[in-house]
Amino acid sequence: MPRGDKSSYTDKQKRQVKHIEEGYLEQGLSKEEATRRAWATENKISGGGRKSGSGRKRH
Template identity: 85%
Template sequence: MPRGDKSSYTDKQKRQVAHIEEGYEKRGVSHKEAERRAWATENKISGGGRKSGSGRKH
């Protein structure tokens, strides 16, 4: 999977990114920078893309 591929993210994660991105753009951040920050924020919250297995976070 190439870097930047968003296929491993769930629909919920993608919706959250769109919402975070909207918030950054409202604060005057450019679209490209808002998108970058939104994905970085989502990665921090969820730990990245789709993860399998119970009890992943301890």
């Protein structure tokens, strides 16, 4: 998977990124920076893209 590919994210994660991005835009960040920070925030919250498997560690 190439860097920046968002196909492994769930629809819920993508929706959350949009809401996070809107918050950053309201703070006056550029669209590019808001998008970058929104994905970084989502990765921190969810641990990255779609995960599967019984007994996966949760924080």
